[in-house]
Amino acid sequence: MSNSAVLPVAHAEWIKIKSLRSSLVSLVIVFVATIAITTLVFATIGRSEADNADAEPLFDAFYAFNFGQIAAISFGTTAVSSEYTSGALRISLAAVPRRGLFYGSKMLVVGGLALLAGLVTSFATFLISQAFLGDEAIGLGHPGAVRACVGGGIYLALMALLAAGLTAVLRSGVAVMSILIPFTLIVSFVVGDVADGAAGFLPDKAGQQVLHEAPSGSLGPLTGLAVCAAWTAAVLLAGWWAVRRRDA
Template sequence: MTMSRTAVLPVAHAEWIKLKSLRSSLVSLVTVFAATVAITALVFATVGVAEADNADAEPLFDAFYAFNFGQIAAISFGTTAVSSEYTSGALRISLAAVPRRGLFYGSKVAVVGGLALLAGLLTGFGTFLTGQAFLGDDGLGLGHPGAVRACVGGGIYLALMALLAVGLTAVLRSGVAVLSILIPFTLIVSFVVGDMDSGVAAFLPDKAGQQVLHEAPTGTLGPWAGLAVLAAWAAAALLAGWWAVRRRDA
């Protein structure tokens, strides 16, 4: 156990240093929080009260409207954290320093996932509280049914989307390719699918994961079951990425 720990911690620390020095990754990570909260403030300051009076509105889910944009930053963070290894040729240096590819890949996944989760949780609570502050007496509090679950689950959702991007980038070795797939997918598919909560559509990564943001999901999946489906997608992508890192030449 001691040998394992002494091997993991320095590698994880090295991955943290690499991420700190990579401006595009840091910008994406900060943007997860900053853009989501800023868009929330803009939307709720202009149309928040009107939407609160809408009988067809779903106040809790609507509180996280800006997650549609925050998830793009989360995907970008996960993508750039891995794609930089390939675009700069740093992967050869990384694997020379850490020949155990599983250790290298696992440490990167842990660091990216940990940072994404921290940013996601801050974003979840920050988004909810910021939006409700503009609604006055019509606003929801953290005591509202499902509010804390949605804030925590929303943070986990953003972290899982980042990890999904990590795995796909390790497989495709191209940040452009991954962004070209995931960003249109999360924006267009969610728009086309709309309110379809059953059938195959319910098991798409973003559609399933966002069930945790609803106060009372009515589809096939419950809030945590939907998040579990997204976790399964992310796990599959990470396993595929692990295989690619282990089997392919640097």
């Protein structure tokens, strides 16, 4: 795909997302929900939890990501599902007959916006959480802190793209939300810290390894993020196949 072809289509996709209130709201909520929960938690129990012997200062700073990722999933889902629910997909494909170009441009815009929101959210979450910890606070100079902030933003973008690709496969935002939201919440809280088993290779568990200073499982920070990226790439390829092969 040449730049001359991608840029106009990507601009059109940006206009669609900007005009779709539900998608734009979901993107804003990625930041707002994560920061609000971070502020509430660290303002009330931050210092007492920091003294806990089992505390992990770096990973604990991103506690609210468990909720922010839901908004990221919602953003990726609504950005794609709107094409199917409104019947706009036929119009989009009439305007851009090259389905690979259409799909790639949409995912480029979804991923770019999610990455921007994710990076802003990640750095703000870390800095705000530490503002309530006084002498227990760590800074960006702490080992792994910058890597966790950058990786956290990438992780949120990957979850948004995972949802977008799955929506292209299933053609239903309700179905995708019904799968991914319980999946991320139940796996994270019920399976818990079983990071040495198969659960550690699931996309959310693997991706969140980048938030740890020194992960205890079989995956390191960057290899965990790579596993999450591999899941996302596989789902995006499945979505590409679905858009190319199915009728609008």
